[in-house]
Amino acid sequence: MKQLVIKKISVLTLALLAAVVAAALKGSAQFWSSSPSQQKIASEAEHRLHNGGKPRPQVELSTPDSTPLVANAWALTPILLTPLEECDELVVQFHGIDGIEVQDPQQTYNLGSCDPGEPRQVEVRIRGSSGVAGYLVADFTLITPETDKRKGSLTLPFQVGQAKHRPKPAGKTKIAPDGSSFIELNPQAQ
Amino acid sequence: MVLGSPSTRSWVTLFLVSGLALSQAACLSSAFQEPGPGTTQNPSTPPEPVSVTGLASSSTRVKSKTWTWGCAAASACTYRFVIDQISNTTPTGSFSSVNTASQTVGNGYWYIHVQAQDADGVSSSVKHIYALLDNTDPVLTGLTNDSTPILPKVWSWGCNESPCSFRYLIDQSASSNPSGNYSSVNTVTHSGAAGTWYLHVQARDAAGNESPVSHVSALLSESFTLAGIARYDWISADEGNYPDLPPKLNFASKQARRIRRARIEALNAANTSQVLASGVTNDLGAFSLNVPQGSNARIRVYAHLYTTQSSRDSVLPEQCLGASWDIRVVDNTTSGTPLYGFTSTSQYSESTSAIDLYAQTTRDTANYTSRAGAPFALLDTFVTQIELVCQGDEDAFFPQLYVNWSPNNIPSSRMNVSVGDIVTSHFTTNAQGIPQLYILGKEDTDTDEYDDHVVAHEFGHYLEHALYRSDSIGGSHTLYDSLDPRVAFGEGFGNAISAMTFNDPIYVDTKGENESDGFQIDVSSPPLDGTIGGNLHTDRSVFSELAVQNFLWNLFYDLRNSNPLTAYSQIHTVLSQDQKYTPALTSVHSFSSYYYSRYGGTTFENQWTTTLKSPLNSLCSGVCSVPGQTPDIWDLDGDLGTAYESSLRYQAVNGTLRSAAFWNLYPSLQSGSNSSGHNVTDGANYPYPRYLNKMGMSRWYRYTHAGQDRTVTISIPSLPGLSCSTDALDMAVYQAGNALDNDFSESGCPSVSFSAMNGQTYVVDVRGYSGNVSNFVIQVSP
Numbered sequence: 004m005k006q007l008v009i010k011k012i013s014v015l016t017l018a019l020l021a022a023v024v025a026a027a028l029k030g031s032a033q034f035w036s037s038s039p040s041q042q043k044i045a046s047e048a049e050h051r052l053h054n055g056g057k058p059r060p061q062v063e064l065s066t067p068d069s070t071p072l073v074a075n076a077w078a079l080t081p082i083l084l085t086p087l088e089e090c091d092e093l094v095v096q097f098h099g100i101d102g103i104e105v106q107d108p109q110q111t112y113n114l115g116s117c118d119p120g121e122p123r124q125v126e127v128r129i130r131g132s133s134g135v136a137g138y139l140v141a142d143f144t145l146i147t148p149e150t151d152k153r154k155g156s157l158t159l160p161f162q163v164g165q166a167k168h169r170p171k172p173a174g175k176t177k178i179a180p181d182g183s184s185f186i187e188l189n190p191q192a193q
Numbered sequence: 194m195v196l197g198s199p200s201t202r203s204w205v206t207l208f209l210v211s212g213l214a215l216s217q218a219a220c221l222s223s224a225f226q227e228p229g230p231g232t233t234q235n236p237s238t239p240p241e242p243v244s245v246t247g248l249a250s251s252s253t254r255v256k257s258k259t260w261t262w263g264c265a266a267a268s269a270c271t272y273r274f275v276i277d278q279i280s281n282t283t284p285t286g287s288f289s290s291v292n293t294a295s296q297t298v299g300n301g302y303w304y305i306h307v308q309a310q311d312a313d314g315v316s317s318s319v320k321h322i323y324a325l326l327d328n329t330d331p332v333l334t335g336l337t338n339d340s341t342p343i344l345p346k347v348w349s350w351g352c353n354e355s356p357c358s359f360r361y362l363i364d365q366s367a368s369s370n371p372s373g374n375y376s377s378v379n380t381v382t383h384s385g386a387a388g389t390w391y392l393h394v395q396a397r398d399a400a401g402n403e404s405p406v407s408h409v410s411a412l413l414s415e416s417f418t419l420a421g422i423a424r425y426d427w428i429s430a431d432e433g434n435y436p437d438l439p440p441k442l443n444f445a446s447k448q449a450r451r452i453r454r455a456r457i458e459a460l461n462a463a464n465t466s467q468v469l470a471s472g473v474t475n476d477l478g479a480f481s482l483n484v485p486q487g488s489n490a491r492i493r494v495y496a497h498l499y500t501t502q503s504s505r506d507s508v509l510p511e512q513c514l515g516a517s518w519d520i521r522v523v524d525n526t527t528s529g530t531p532l533y534g535f536t537s538t539s540q541y542s543e544s545t546s547a548i549d550l551y552a553q554t555t556r557d558t559a560n561y562t563s564r565a566g567a568p569f570a571l572l573d574t575f576v577t578q579i580e581l582v583c584q585g586d587e588d589a590f591f592p593q594l595y596v597n598w599s600p601n602n603i604p605s606s607r608m609n610v611s612v613g614d615i616v617t618s619h620f621t622t623n624a625q626g627i628p629q630l631y632i633l634g635k636e637d638t639d640t641d642e643y644d645d646h647v648v649a650h651e652f653g654h655y656l657e658h659a660l661y662r663s664d665s666i667g668g669s670h671t672l673y674d675s676l677d678p679r680v681a682f683g684e685g686f687g688n689a690i691s692a693m694t695f696n697d698p699i700y701v702d703t704k705g706e707n708e709s710d711g712f713q714i715d716v717s718s719p720p721l722d723g724t725i726g727g728n729l730h731t732d733r734s735v736f737s738e739l740a741v742q743n744f745l746w747n748l749f750y751d752l753r754n755s756n757p758l759t760a761y762s763q764i765h766t767v768l769s770q771d772q773k774y775t776p777a778l779t780s781v782h783s784f785s786s787y788y789y790s791r792y793g794g795t796t797f798e799n800q801w802t803t804t805l806k807s808p809l810n811s812l813c814s815g816v817c818s819v820p821g822q823t824p825d826i827w828d829l830d831g832d833l834g835t836a837y838e839s840s841l842r843y844q845a846v847n848g849t850l851r852s853a854a855f856w857n858l859y860p861s862l863q864s865g866s867n868s869s870g871h872n873v874t875d876g877a878n879y880p881y882p883r884y885l886n887k888m889g890m891s892r893w894y895r896y897t898h899a900g901q902d903r904t905v906t907i908s909i910p911s912l913p914g915l916s917c918s919t920d921a922l923d924m925a926v927y928q929a930g931n932a933l934d935n936d937f938s939e940s941g942c943p944s945v946s947f948s949a950m951n952g953q954t955y956v957v958d959v960r961g962y963s964g965n966v967s968n969f970v971i972q973v974s975p
Contacts, residue, residue: 056619057647057702058688059713061671061883064606083969087883088671089846098706100212100637119560120880138603142705148726151675154439154712156639156704169525170601170612173564180460180468184531185495186566188552192491192536192902 061087087116101137136162245320255872268312327400342414345384421548425569440711451478476508496522496568515588525597585765620654649691668886678780733806743846786824793819874961890961908944917942
């Protein structure tokens with residue numbers, strides 16, 4: 004969004020921007036009660052972040068409780084889904100990846116009609132073994148009279164204890180002849 | 194020099210053979226002029242009593258020119274003259290005895306204008322003659338260093354102007370200079386001892402200008418050839434069948450496809466930092482590399498499309514010729530964002546034509562066991578889309594693009610690309626302004642590398658950024674929104690071009706466990722109009738992305754039926770030559786004004802009046818009479834408002850009718866106070882922050898400056914019923930999409946100032962921020 008040069012953004016403000024945006028996208032109550040200037044800066048930044056994003060149903064996912072999990076213990080975790088568009092039904096299922104388990108991944112939650120901006124809360128039991136840092140995935144469906152089902156997935160990171168999320172690349176990093184690095188995709192060529 | 198080049202503007206110095214002062218024409222700029230008549234004298238009239246003699250025009254290129262002249266008269270003559278690059282200048286000032294002058298610098302056609310006067314004070318007509326000057330060195334072409342071992346080596350070269358002559362020298366020194374005579378020889382074959390040899394070439398043009406010496410190297414060696422094909426696994430994103438069968442990645446459909454136009458290298462197997470030969474795959478994925486005899490090589494293909502000048506290989510599509518691109522698929526979650534590459538397991542020490550470099554995507558019962566095909570699947574979509582663009586411009590320039598894909602890229606709530614939290618697949622630019630795509634890759638959640646329509650949609654945003662222009666302000670949006678027209682066009686274009694790329698209107702986005710779920714959009718479905726499911730829809734307008742995508746797709750589809758290989762060319766032409774420079778903001782209205790003016794057509798008319806449900810006359814000055822009419826990018830007549838006030842609702846679903854003034858795109862601002870029914874911001878029932886990019890929160894105006902250039906201030910001094918401390922309104926002013934000033938401060942009473950030029954039209958955008966404001970007054974001063 005090249006035209007939007009926000010006045011009065013100091014270097015310090017920019018430094019705070021990422022945190023503010025993260026809070027905004029997470030939809031935390033603390034953010035919305037913050038000062039107007041913070042909201043505005045976050046709003047403009049959010050526009051930039053979303054610019055060009057692929058078409059998808061508009062739902063935000065968050066949790067008011069991101070306390071680290073205890074190894075191998077089911078934790079009842081509140082999950083907030085905030086639709087940003089109208090629908091007749093918002094239906095969601097949960098599953099875990101990268102070591103996070105959901106107690107009943109087949110369970111479907113029908114959250115009723117969508118009221119844009121109004122979060123709906125469900126509680127999900129999740130767990131992970133020691134050292135796990137994975138994700139809870141919300142697979143949601145928006146149903147409206149006009150269209151086929153519109154579906155999307157969103158994630159929330161969870162970890163057991165102090166475990167860290169570590170990216171797993173598609174191959175081994177090696178040095179190319181020009182001195183740059185490259186990812187070797189052929190496992191037999193390692 | 195290249196004749197007629199626009200780069201001939203320079204200052205000239207004139208040297209007099211005699212020492213008298215020159216006329217004021219000595220420092221005229223040298224803008225190129227076509228040669229004009231040699232004299233103003235009409236040949237049918239009787240001979241003049243006094244005339245200039247000894248001058249004749251010449252189109253022979255020379256570095257400098259000296260003219261000497263005399264007169265035909267009953268008595269001795271004096272003269273006055275001027276030299277410039279204008280065909281018909283009349284010299285002024287006093288006459289003198291000087292009868293010779295030179296022009297020693299400059300390029301292009303130079304004129305001398307001479308007038309004689311006899312002793313009785315009788316003046317001749319002005320004699321205008323020209324000479325063609327060339328003081329630019331020629332440039333050698335066709336020579337590059339060649340590290341591929343070869344024996345013998347054939348060099349061929351040329352120069353950027355014609356005719357040129359050349360001289361050359363071949364030796365094993367890197368910086369020798371050729372000497373001796375020039376000739377027309379421009380190719381040489383060399384068979385020497387194994388090792389590095391150098392060719393040193395110099396060119397001379399017709400005027401005698403000499404190029405710098407070009408030194409290029411070649412590696413002479415006996416060699417063998419490594420040839421084969423490069424392939425990757427492609428998986429179809431299948432559309433679903435509502436309500437029971439969702440879209441999914443169809444792993445059973447997996448097939449090997451060719452890796453097209455990718456950079457490929459033969460590497461020393463014992464030391465892979467040494468490149469033995471390099472090239473690119475062709476459109477069949479084929480490659481052929483010559484490596485030195487005695488080598489032991491591996492082959493590596495990179496997820497990198499790169500060329501500085503594309504050629505054709507007789508494999509369709511091949512619209513591009515002379516185009517250039519640099520597109521790399523990299524891993525944003527690994528330090529240094531490395532490029533992806535795939536190296537052969539085998540090593541080769543003798544000629545073979547059967548190398549099969551195969552980047553596979555494999556799975557066990559539930560998960561991927563290899564994602565090697567993914568980066569090359571992305572490349573393949575880009576090749577297809579590049580060819581689409583080349584329908585309109587065969588030598589298009591695609592600026593560098595980084596495509597960030599990783600198995601870690603996940604639909605997150607926060608943005609932290611270094612760990613894969615990319616929110617969703619999207620386009621952006623980095624801090625250095627280099628275009629970046631981020632593509633999802635997290636399995637069992639959301640992967641997009643095989644969702645080729647999603648990838649093409651995002652590449653469409655890159656095209657808007659790099660080749661066209663987008664004024665979109667972004668923001669959250671859905672198909673049924675009443676959007677700021679900039680956003681509606683950008684997102685509608687993205688979906689439409691994904692359909693055009695594959696000639697397939699079904700946009701499929703898969704996701705979920707085993708990538709077995711998803712949703713789809715049928716771009717060929719018309720926007721809703723009427724009561725559907727109990728909701729009243731008026732989705733047909735310039736404010737609807739659904740309408741825009743269907744409109745653009747239908748234009749393309751109609752053209753494709755008649756000419757499959759050039760259907761996109763008209764859309765490209767309008768986007769790259771008109772929309773890119775429009776004084777208006779980019780929208781489907783500005784696009785259509787230009788398109789209709791250029792091409793007309795009943796398909797366009799039907800689409801504009803039905804899909805967008807908008808009046809044709811809004812696109813033309815006055816009443817439309819295409820083709821060739823003047824586009825009305827502003828809708829000066831307010832035709833849109835007149836049509837919309839009785840049919841269109843805000844918001845598009847279950848909204849209310851509004852006045853013509855509310856709907857019109859660009860009401861005019863005049864000096865002083867401006868009140869209008871347009872002066873209202875309305876977020877309708879959209880929640881914060883979704884309302885920020887909606888139609889009612891973007892109030893556009895046009896201001897045309899008359900009179901002397903000066904600073905103009907446009908402001909909203911007060912808010913009816915509110916304090917200026919309420920952050921209700923923002924403002925920006927644009928010229929051809931470039932922001933001249935903006936006020937996004939926390940004050941609700943914004944003000945912008947800019948240098949206004951006589952006759953220029955500027956766009957003022959009043960943006961609602963918090964809450965709705967009615968009846969604000971816009972002040973223009975002076």
